[in-house]
Amino acid sequence: MPLLSNIKSLLVLALFAIALVGCDAGVPEPNLAPAKAKAAQCVEPTADMRKNHMKYLLVHRDKTVIEGIRTTQHSLNECINCHVAPTREDGSAVHYTDEKKDHFCSSCHSYVGVKLDCFQCHADRPQVMENINYQHKLSSNTYHLSAKNAPPELSDLLLLGQSQQAQGVTQ
Amino acid sequence: MSQINAYRRKFMAAVGGVAVGGLASGVILRSVEASDVPAKPADQPVSNKVRWGMLIDINRLTDGGVAMVEACKREHGWGNDPKSRPEQQSQWMRTVKVTDKLTQHSFTLPVMCQHCEEPPCVDVCPTGASMKRADGIVQVNKHICIGCRYCMMACPYKARSFVHESLTDQRPHSPRGMGTVESCNLCVHRIDKGQLPACVEAAPNAVIFGDLNDPNSRISQAVKTLGGSQIRADLGLNTGVRYLGL
Numbered sequence: 001m002p003l004l005s006n007i008k009s010l011l012v013l014a015l016f017a018i019a020l021v022g023c024d025a026g027v028p029e030p031n032l033a034p035a036k037a038k039a040a041q042c043v044e045p046t047a048d049m050r051k052n053h054m055k056y057l058l059v060h061r062d063k064t065v066i067e068g069i070r071t072t073q074h075s076l077n078e079c080i081n082c083h084v085a086p087t088r089e090d091g092s093a094v095h096y097t098d099e100k101k102d103h104f105c106s107s108c109h110s111y112v113g114v115k116l117d118c119f120q121c122h123a124d125r126p127q128v129m130e131n132i133n134y135q136h137k138l139s140s141n142t143y144h145l146s147a148k149n150a151p152p153e154l155s156d157l158l159l160l161g162q163s164q165q166a167q168g169v170t171q
Numbered sequence: 172m173s174q175i176n177a178y179r180r181k182f183m184a185a186v187g188g189v190a191v192g193g194l195a196s197g198v199i200l201r202s203v204e205a206s207d208v209p210a211k212p213a214d215q216p217v218s219n220k221v222r223w224g225m226l227i228d229i230n231r232l233t234d235g236g237v238a239m240v241e242a243c244k245r246e247h248g249w250g251n252d253p254k255s256r257p258e259q260q261s262q263w264m265r266t267v268k269v270t271d272k273l274t275q276h277s278f279t280l281p282v283m284c285q286h287c288e289e290p291p292c293v294d295v296c297p298t299g300a301s302m303k304r305a306d307g308i309v310q311v312n313k314h315i316c317i318g319c320r321y322c323m324m325a326c327p328y329k330a331r332s333f334v335h336e337s338l339t340d341q342r343p344h345s346p347r348g349m350g351t352v353e354s355c356n357l358c359v360h361r362i363d364k365g366q367l368p369a370c371v372e373a374a375p376n377a378v379i380f381g382d383l384n385d386p387n388s389r390i391s392q393a394v395k396t397l398g399g400s401q402i403r404a405d406l407g408l409n410t411g412v413r414y415l416g417l
Contacts, residue, residue, distance in 0.1 A: 065312045068217035068304060070363045077343050095339060121313060121348030123341050 031107040034085040043073050053079075076122055086125045096124040207381040207389060210365025222288075222307040222411065223357055224383035225368075226390050226399050227281065229416035231377035235279025236266045242373035243283070246358065247345040254336040261332035261347070263355045264370065278416070281370070284309055284330040284355035285402065286411035292322035292331065301352075307383075307411050310356035318350040327403055330354050383411065 035042070042049045044056065060074035072078045083104040087093055096103045096119040101110045103124060109116055211217065232239075244250045249261040264283035271277070290309045292301045300316035303309050311322075311331075323331045331354040334347055341347050344360045358368035371380040381390035393399070399413030 061314060063216075065310075065314065066302070066304070068211070068306070068359065068363050069215070070213040070360075072213070080343070093340075120337060121341065121346035121351070123343040123346070125340070127340075127343050 028107065028111050031102050031104050032083075034104065035083045038082050043078070076118065080122070080124065081126050084125045086128045094125050095119075207379070208362055208365050208367055211363060213363075217304055217306040217308075217363070219305040219307075220384060221305075221382045222384045223286070223362065224307070224381065224390055224394075224411040224413065225357075225371065226379045226393055226413045226415060227374075228377045229278055229280050229414055232279075232281070232374060235268070236264075236281025236374070238373045239281050239370035239378075240264050240266060242369040243355070246342070246369035247347070248342040249332070249347065249353070252334070252336055252338060259333075259335045261334060261353060263330075263332065263353065280414060280417070282328060282330070282402070283370075283412070284326075284357075285328050285408070286355075286357060288409035288411070290408070291325040291327065295321040295325040297321065304359070306362075308357045308359055308362070309354075310359060311352050311354065313346065313348070313351045313353070316351040318352065320352060322352055326354075327406055327408075 044052070056074040057076055057079075060069075060071075061076070063069040064075070084094055088102070094103050096106050096116070098106070101107055105116060105119075105124075227236075243264045247263060249263055252260060264281055266279050267282050268277055268279045286307055286309050288307065290301070290303055293303055293309065295301070297319060298315045298317055300312045300314075301309075301322045302312050318333065320333055323333065331352050333352050334349050337349045338347060347353055358366070358370075361368060367380055371378045379390045379393050381388040383391055383394070385391060386395075394413060397415055399415055400417045401408070401410045401413060402417070
């Protein structure tokens with residue numbers, strides 16, 4: 001049965017070739033598409049980020065939780081806001097634990113084999129469902145009529161109600 | 172009219188149970204003010220010059236604090252964890268109904284972390300996760316919390332909860348996760364930006380928030396004149412949350 005053995009050896013060859021190609025593809029690219037759509041650069045030089053992002057994150061988290069320092073440069077929330085799109089093109093939610101490994105952090109972490117527990121607590125994608133009422137800043141004029149001297153009017157109250165509604169729609 | 176007079180006036184109105192018409196509504200509206208929480212530069216640490224406190228006037232809380240609890244749930248996303256039984260759900264803040272057995276007089280008040288100056292939950296924590304920030308806010312540093320729940324046992328106010336299940340899509344500004352303890356943190360993420368806690372915003376007529384260390388703050392003035400009782404004052408914990416009308 002020369003034909004069959006030929007086919008067999010062909011198959012083996014093909015498998016080998018596929019394996020080789022697999023090796024060539026080697027290191028997968030992290031999913032940088034969402035970030036690149038928003039910015040040209042990371043918060044630190046790219047090479048530095050590859051090596052040291054964990055240091056920045058771990059330092060910043062203690063500064064925030066213990067000392068109340070709220071700078072944005074090394075904030076985990078900001079990494080997620082820039083690096084992760086809340087949904088894929090088909091509308092499905094992007095999560096760190098997804099099989100697809102297209103979440104920015106898992107796209108590299110699954111390859112390097114470092115497990116992250118951060119997303120057991122931290123949101124792993126930007127918030128989509130809005131929490132309508134509590135997003136406005138004290139300094140903004142939508143907040144409680146910050147002007148101390150002007151006596152508030154009933155119309156101010158109406159205004160407050162309206163601006164809150166408007167925020168709910170836009171966010 | 173000075174602020175304190177304004178406050179006294181509307182407090183008297185509340186005690187008298189009378190509607191005072193046009194003037195009073197203006198006064199009431201002003202009871203939550205922008206200046207209560209001055210914005211701190213983002214890169215500056217919090218300092219112990221400040222001690223955050225809250226004065227809750229129970230007579231003015233017509234709903235007994237339900238709106239405050241709802242606002243807290245919305246802000247932090249607790250209370251609706253899909254797999255937990257009702258008694259396992261987190262509860263950062265709850266309403267408690269108190270009835271005098273003899274007179275049957277009853278009232279309802281919101282209870283959450285009282286932000287003690289001498290917090291028992293901090294004393295018992297084996298890892299230092301249960302902590303008091305320099306500005307008096309008592310919170311859990313979940314990064315080092317091991318979920319032992321000693322703090323839940325130690326708290327006389329039953330203010331802390333434990334998360335029993337894995338969660339997704341938490342509020343980005345309020346991370347919560349399985350195996351750690353959590354409680355009211357006075358909305359640190361808002362205070363640090365110069366915003367009021369969510370519950371205070373939800374009850375602007377009944378709550379004053381501010382710096383107890385600043386003798387000129389509205390809350391200091393209010394507690395100085397009107398008092399403000401602590402729950403279980405006998406424990407000597409010197410709470411940051413005070414009540415009027417207890």
